[in-house]
Amino acid sequence: MNHFCRWIEPLHQRDVKLLPAGQSIEYEDFPCSIDVTGPLLHTLFQEHWREVEIGHVVEGSVLELEFKQPPKIFVVYDGYLTVVTEGWHLHLCVEEHQGGPLCKTPSALRRQRLIQRAALYRQRNERGQPCSWGIQFWNGAGEKMMTLFLPNPFLGEGDDFLPQGRPRQDKLKLYDELRSIYVLGERPIPFESNPLKRPYISVCRSSRCFPSRNWKPVYDALQQAVDEAGLDITVMTAGCLEVCKLGPVVFYSGDRSWYTRVSPDVAREIVRSHCVNGEKLQAHLYPSGSSSSDSPSAGKSEPELNRGHDSAKAQ
Numbered sequence: 527m528n529h530f531c532r533w534i535e536p537l538h539q540r541d542v543k544l545l546p547a548g549q550s551i552e553y554e555d556f557p558c559s560i561d562v563t564g565p566l567l568h569t570l571f572q573e574h575w576r577e578v579e580i581g582h583v584v585e586g587s588v589l590e591l592e593f594k595q596p597p598k599i600f601v602v603y604d605g606y607l608t609v610v611t612e613g614w615h616l617h618l619c620v621e622e623h624q625g626g627p628l629c630k631t632p633s634a635l636r637r638q639r640l641i642q643r644a645a646l647y648r649q650r651n652e653r654g655q656p657c658s659w660g661i662q663f664w665n666g667a668g669e670k671m672m673t674l675f676l677p678n679p680f681l682g683e684g685d686d687f688l689p690q691g692r693p694r695q696d697k698l699k700l701y702d703e704l705r706s707i708y709v710l711g712e713r714p715i716p717f718e719s720n721p722l723k724r725p726y727i728s729v730c731r732s733s734r735c736f737p738s739r740n741w742k743p744v745y746d747a748l749q750q751a752v753d754e755a756g757l758d759i760t761v762m763t764a765g766c767l768e769v770c771k772l773g774p775v776v777f778y779s780g781d782r783s784w785y786t787r788v789s790p791d792v793a794r795e796i797v798r799s800h801c802v803n804g805e806k807l808q809a810h811l812y813p814s815g816s817s818s819s820d821s822p823s824a825g826k827s828e829p830e831l832n833r834g835h836d837s838a839k840a841q
């Protein structure tokens with residue numbers, strides 16, 4: 527059983543990188559396990575989505591995306607956090623991507639894809655004055671992953687520069703809070719458990735899910751059974767859950783289990799036997815014979831849904 531700790535152990539790792547045009551960027555590292563990045567990303571994308579922007583910054587290219595509305599989907603499936611908005615979506619590897627029910631991802635690739643370094647940053651201009659604030663992630667190959675842009679006191683509505691000498695210093699509140707919790711360990715993580723590990727159960731709604739594409743009765747049966755059992759489990763739909771041709775397919779994130787050929791009756795039994803009593807339905811489990819004790823994620827619970835690319839798409 528994974529124990530969630532509300533206090534981070536400070537890394538005391540500060541790094542100043544000089545930039546070609548005379549600016550500099552100061553990185554302060556913080557731990558990057560999912561029990562740290564989960565609460566952090568939940569805070570940013572679920573509570574502060576109006577104030578943060580997502581991007582990617584390398585020499586010669588900058589991408590910046592803003593939220594117009596709260597994310598429609600915010601869930602982890604097989605190690606990837608998926609965040610879906612009206613106009614764009616992102617996938618970020620926050621835990622080892624095992625490669626679906628058959629765990630097909632080689633171990634070296636799992637390490638390469640995962641966040642291996644995380645830092646709060648503060649960029650200074652050529653006069654040494656702070657001018658932008660954010661969070662940077664790197665993968666296992668040392669490559670820059672996503673950049674999160676935090677509120678900037680020099681920018682007003684529409685990212686217009688404010689008149690000189692009149693920065694809105696109150697906009698640094700979020701940076702200061704995050705630094706206090708995640709870099710300095712002065713304050714506890716503001717969650718009792720990892721919000722990315724809240725369990726969910728999903729049914730594939732892809733039209734490719736042969737032989738039955740009729741996912742709706744299965745979804746309704748899951749929802750009804752969860753409600754009747756009074757479980758704190760979210761029921762949702764998913765894109766491809768990497769089984770296909772054995773549909774309808776259901777995934778339970780609590781201990782990373784896949785079920786195939788799920789009828790409404792089987793769906794109700796999954797909830798009653800597995801989610802309530804911890805007993806898997808061997809006849810519908812995929813791969814057959816798998817159990818929580820031989821799963822690489824045995825005992826873990828993780829909320830979910832979908833990366834794109836080589837597998838599931840959130841819907």
Ligand code: FES
Pocket residue numbers: 730731732733734735736765766767768769770771773775
């Ligand atoms: S299309 Fe449903 S699991 Fe792949």
